[in-house]
Amino acid sequence: MGTMQVLLIFIFATIAGMGSCLDEFQTHRPLIACTMTGLILGDMTTGIIIGGTLEMMALGWMNIGAAIAPDAALASVISTILVVAGHQDVATGIAIAMPLAAAGQVLAIICKTISVVFQHKADSYAEEGNLFGIDLCNYGALILQGLRVGIPAVLVAMSVGTGVVEDMLNAIPPVITGGLQVAGGFIVVVGYAMVINMMGASYLMPFFFLGFVVAAFTNFNLVALGVIGLVSAIIYIQLNPKYQAVAAAPAAASGGSDSGLDDELD
Amino acid sequence: MEKKITANDFFWTFIRSNFLQASWNMERMQGLGYCFGMVPILRRLYEGEELKQAIKRHLEFYNTQPFVTAPIIGITAALEEKKANGADVPDGVINGIKVGMMGPLAGVGDPIFWGTLRPITAALGASFAMTGSLIGPLIFFVLFNAVRLAVRWYGISYGYSKGTDVVQDVAGNKLQKLTEGASILGLFVMGALVNKWTHVNIPVVVSEIDNAAGEHVVTTVQGILDQLMPGLVPLLMTFACMALLKRKVNAIWIIFGLFAIGIVGYALGILSV
Numbered sequence: 001m002g003t004m005q006v007l008l009i010f011i012f013a014t015i016a017g018m019g020s021c022l023d024e025f026q027t028h029r030p031l032i033a034c035t036m037t038g039l040i041l042g043d044m045t046t047g048i049i050i051g052g053t054l055e056m057m058a059l060g061w062m063n064i065g066a067a068i069a070p071d072a073a074l075a076s077v078i079s080t081i082l083v084v085a086g087h088q089d090v091a092t093g094i095a096i097a098m099p100l101a102a103a104g105q106v107l108a109i110i111c112k113t114i115s116v117v118f119q120h121k122a123d124s125y126a127e128e129g130n131l132f133g134i135d136l137c138n139y140g141a142l143i144l145q146g147l148r149v150g151i152p153a154v155l156v157a158m159s160v161g162t163g164v165v166e167d168m169l170n171a172i173p174p175v176i177t178g179g180l181q182v183a184g185g186f187i188v189v190v191g192y193a194m195v196i197n198m199m200g201a202s203y204l205m206p207f208f209f210l211g212f213v214v215a216a217f218t219n220f221n222l223v224a225l226g227v228i229g230l231v232s233a234i235i236y237i238q239l240n241p242k243y244q245a246v247a248a249a250p251a252a253a254s255g256g257s258d259s260g261l262d263d264e265l266d
Numbered sequence: 267m268e269k270k271i272t273a274n275d276f277f278w279t280f281i282r283s284n285f286l287q288a289s290w291n292m293e294r295m296q297g298l299g300y301c302f303g304m305v306p307i308l309r310r311l312y313e314g315e316e317l318k319q320a321i322k323r324h325l326e327f328y329n330t331q332p333f334v335t336a337p338i339i340g341i342t343a344a345l346e347e348k349k350a351n352g353a354d355v356p357d358g359v360i361n362g363i364k365v366g367m368m369g370p371l372a373g374v375g376d377p378i379f380w381g382t383l384r385p386i387t388a389a390l391g392a393s394f395a396m397t398g399s400l401i402g403p404l405i406f407f408v409l410f411n412a413v414r415l416a417v418r419w420y421g422i423s424y425g426y427s428k429g430t431d432v433v434q435d436v437a438g439n440k441l442q443k444l445t446e447g448a449s450i451l452g453l454f455v456m457g458a459l460v461n462k463w464t465h466v467n468i469p470v471v472v473s474e475i476d477n478a479a480g481e482h483v484v485t486t487v488q489g490i491l492d493q494l495m496p497g498l499v500p501l502l503m504t505f506a507c508m509a510l511l512k513r514k515v516n517a518i519w520i521i522f523g524l525f526a527i528g529i530v531g532y533a534l535g536i537l538s539v
Contacts, residue, residue, distance in 0.1 A: 024414065025284075044400070049397075102518040119325070131308065131309055140289075178532045179532035182531060182532045183524050183527065185465030186500055188459075190520050190524065193504050195456055207454045208454065208457040212501060215497075225454070232451075237443050
């Protein structure tokens with residue numbers, strides 16, 4: 001791998017690492033991170049395919065409240081390097097992505113603990129009324145988060161050409177790679193389960209089953225399924241007495257005094 | 267002279283609000299990031315001792331779904347402006363509003379953005395990406411960020427113009443409808459994904475017969491299950507995962523567990539691609 005490629009990998013991996021913490025532009029999501037890594041390494045199509053496959057597995061990885069998600073950034077960048085530059089098949093790359101996501105999660109927790117230092121430094125800038133100091137503290141923590149992915153990615157990128165990594169990966173017995181490929185078919189359910197649990201609305205589960213059955217017995221694509229889901233949601237809201245009671249309340253209150261009186265007179 | 271936050275200040279606050287979680291930390295979470303977003307506004311309104319107090323005020327504990335921070339920034343901007351012009355707004359009120367709003371707004375933001383918008387746009391993108399099409403990543407990036415940036419941009423001006431009235435809107439019907447509607451859409455699509463974007467094959471042979479027409483018919487466990495209900499095994503696996511996650515089992519451990527099932531199943535010939 002050329003120096004230029006290693007440099008570009010470092011820059012993008014750092015951006016992805018920042019994205020993983022910021023969770024704004026989604027540069028850390030597999031769809032983006034794998035595509036960009038593939039582009040840098042000269043095989044964007046493979047990157048896109050890994051990205052799509054990993055994205056389905058990572059669908060439910062999210063930072064909710066104080067919980068820190070498995071890290072999609074480290075998993076996406078390094079697994080794409082191993083597949084494209086390390087000449088592994090996509091299934092192996094996906095399998096390796098999972099322990100990488102766990103490692104990235106641990107690193108994220110460490111960095112977010114270290115970031116407490118920046119928060120305290122900001123306190124002392126506040127005492128001086130130094131707004132630029134506040135900026136520096138926020139950027140400092142962000143750079144730390146970027147390097148968390150940038151440095152490991154560069155280490156892998158530099159060693160991937162030496163054959164050590166390939167030898168290690170090629171030593172994996174076929175029963176393991178085959179099994180990992182099989183597991184790849186159903187590991188996505190973990191992400192789905194995370195999303196369903198996060199919703200915390202068990203009384204809306206009939207809609208989950210409706211989606212399941214419609215998908216089971218039709219060939220509708222995701223757009224069609226999305227439209228059916230949306231229409232179901234609108235109808236539910238429109239017909240729900242919970243909302244109609246509130247909407248009708250003012251009308252009932254204004255006209256209600258008369259009828260109430262009538263009832264009493266009767 | 268009356269102090270007034272300019273459109274330029276709001277623009278830079280909008281840009282900076284994209285860095286809300288840069289310094290997310292275990293102590294005050296988005297506290298520093300929130301203050302970072304408020305910098306253009308505080309610089310406009312205060313100086314000297316008042317500025318120091320204002321910075322301290324916004325370095326307190328803060329944490330919510332990042333995008334719904336926008337209206338809170340708008341509200342606090344309006345309050346800070348009043349305070350800077352001499353109105354009696356105690357520090358406690360500003361922090362009280364921040365802390366009071368972050369819970370309810372996270373309750374709205376999490377199901378809408380993390381539970382519905384991102385999984386659906388990402389799944390749509392992934393369905394294209396798995397064929398190697400660049401449309402996949404592009405569709406996800408553009409759709410998600412368009413909605414996100416719109417919420418951030420309009421959220422700030424909405425919060426600023428409505429001020430503390432926003433509290434009533436959060437409690438009111440509109441947001442509840444939106445949250446519930448998004449949850450329905452999200453759950454519907456999750457149900458479809460559990461069925462469509464999973465693959466389990468149990469090739470264990472139950473019976474092998476030559477039928478009347480002389481054809482050799484092999485019946486596998488998967489064949490029977492598919493006749494009963496396609497996608498039944500992934501559905502049961504989803505429920506198992508939900509139960510484990512509710513017991514606070516780390517998602518990564520569940521993933522490794524499923525890997526182990528895949529490897530053992532493949533080795534024994536119970537599972538195949």
